[in-house]
Amino acid sequence: xxxxxxxxxxxxxxxxxxxxxxxxxxxxxxxxxxxxxxxxxxxxxxxxxxxxxxxxxxxxxxxxxxxxxxxxxxxxxxxxxxxxxxxxxxxxxxxxxxxxxxxxxxxxxxxxxxxxxxxxxxxxxxxxxxxxxxxxxxxxxxxxxxxxxxxxxxxxxxxxxxxxxxxxxxxxxxxxxxxxxxxxxxxxxxxxxxx
Amino acid sequence: xxxxxxxxxxxxxxxxxxxxxxxxxxxxxxxxxxxxxxxxxxxxxxxxxxxxxxxxxxxxxxxxxxxxxxxxxxxxxxxxxxxxxxxxxxxxxxxxxxxxxxxxxxxxxxxxxxxxxxxxxxxxxxxxxxxxxxxxxxxxxxxxxxxxxxxxxxxxxxxxxxxxxxxxxxxxxxxxxxxxxxxxxxxxxxxxxxxxxxxxxxxxxxxxxxxxxxxxxxxxxxxxxxxxxxxxx
Numbered sequence: 561x562x563x564x565x566x567x568x569x570x571x572x573x574x575x576x577x578x579x580x581x582x583x584x585x586x587x588x589x590x591x592x593x594x595x596x597x598x599x600x601x602x603x604x605x606x607x608x609x610x611x612x613x614x615x616x617x618x619x620x621x622x623x624x625x626x627x628x629x630x631x632x633x634x635x636x637x638x639x640x641x642x643x644x645x646x647x648x649x650x651x652x653x654x655x656x657x658x659x660x661x662x663x664x665x666x667x668x669x670x671x672x673x674x675x676x677x678x679x680x681x682x683x684x685x686x687x688x689x690x691x692x693x694x695x696x697x698x699x700x701x702x703x704x705x706x707x708x709x710x711x712x713x714x715x716x717x718x719x720x721x722x723x724x725x726x727x728x729x730x731x732x733x734x735x736x737x738x739x740x741x742x743x744x745x746x747x748x749x750x751x752x753x754x755x
Numbered sequence: 756x757x758x759x760x761x762x763x764x765x766x767x768x769x770x771x772x773x774x775x776x777x778x779x780x781x782x783x784x785x786x787x788x789x790x791x792x793x794x795x796x797x798x799x800x801x802x803x804x805x806x807x808x809x810x811x812x813x814x815x816x817x818x819x820x821x822x823x824x825x826x827x828x829x830x831x832x833x834x835x836x837x838x839x840x841x842x843x844x845x846x847x848x849x850x851x852x853x854x855x856x857x858x859x860x861x862x863x864x865x866x867x868x869x870x871x872x873x874x875x876x877x878x879x880x881x882x883x884x885x886x887x888x889x890x891x892x893x894x895x896x897x898x899x900x901x902x903x904x905x906x907x908x909x910x911x912x913x914x915x916x917x918x919x920x921x922x923x924x925x926x927x928x929x930x931x932x933x934x935x936x937x938x939x940x941x942x943x944x945x946x947x948x949x950x951x952x953x954x955x956x957x958x959x960x961x962x963x964x965x966x967x968x969x970x971x972x973x974x975x976x977x978x979x980x981x982x983x984x985x986x987x988x
Contacts, residue, residue, distance in 0.1 A: 563977045565766040567946040569928040574861035578851025578877035615780035636798035651800040676793050690777030692768035692945045745784050754787035755796050755922045
């Protein structure tokens with residue numbers, strides 16, 4: 561006997577007190593937050609910052625982004641994820657409703673390259689009101705040009721859309737930052753994947 | 756670690772479902788690029804039992820300040836499984852919902868209905884080794900929203916699951932049988948296939964109903980299954 565999949569439904573506008581309570585100031589514990597790698601994690605500590613932009617180019621204030629990434633050696637965590645962990649956690653979650661510019665901000669480390677890939681990347685999932693199904697994308701790094709050029713996934717993406725998957729590095733006084741804006745529509749629409 | 760079967764898009768909504776107006780400017784418009792079979796999609800976060808704290812699975816008690824929440828107590832049972840009926844054990848289920856009056860605790864909810872000081876409306880539970888889960892809550896009320904004139908969301912509970920891999924992530928909503936608003940709701944109707952969307956409706960269960968305490972509902976959740984492991988002989 562086979563069973564049909566349970567349909568996806570939108571996360572809606574009111575997810576914060578269930579999914580991101582700490583960030584939004586609700587009295588409930590978090591299972592994940594914007595810290596993907598704590599201070600004790602090995603690897604290059606970086607910040608990932610971006611906005612989610614709708615079809616009119618307006619920042620979305622009620623999106624939630626999740627990221628799932630490998631550690632500095634390119635290995636996905638198989639031990640339980642915990643926000644008490646001061647080292648590498650692997651999972652991050654951030655809403656866009658608490659920053660004045662509706663940005664998501666993650667503190668993490670640059671991942672190593674996983675065994676079946678040629679370039680390092682971070683898995684990104686986008687949820688929001690107005691999406692009945694979440695969307696998957698990937699964040700690659702602009703300072704990995706040679707590795708990116710060998711990446712079959714990036715190379716399978718039309719050349720004029722490849723840039724939508726590549727985060728731009730800026731070295732700031734508080735460490736390296738990568739900017740990764742997610743365009744839901746328009747001529748810069750981010751490439752989303754059928755994972 | 757084998758990969759997962761492709762998503763069955765016949766069970767899901769399109770990204771642009773114009774009757775649900777917010778999709779029009781927010782859903783991707785270009786075809787998705789295929790991506791499957793790698794360890795990145797097959798891996799995913801796991802959580803310890805300790806991620807679910809004492810009262811997290813009982814929304815009738817986890818928000819109490821000075822009394823009991825108002826409304827109809829219910830208990831929701833279900834099984835998380837894959838498309839072949841195999842249980843999905845030890846997976847985290849996060850839930851959130853409106854209170855009995857149809858009001859969310861969320862700060863931006865402006866609906867003119869009372870907050871309940873003893874009900875937050877969020878919690879979490881974990882499926883057991885057989886994929887079964889249970890949580891207690893108050894039946895949520897319907898509430899109006901701005902999608903169109905006189906638009907009301909049917910009673911629903913939001914659920915978020917990880918499943919065994921990054922690819923199995925699911926955020927969904929559980930509805931209640933016999934709700935007249937279902938036939939008018941663009942979010943429920945956003946799933947074009949009638950049989951698929953009817954899987955979002957829980958079943959009343961007298962067997963799960965607790966004598967003198969709470970009405971029982973059953974809501975089974977089906978995630979994508981793994982591809983078959985190649986046979987060796």
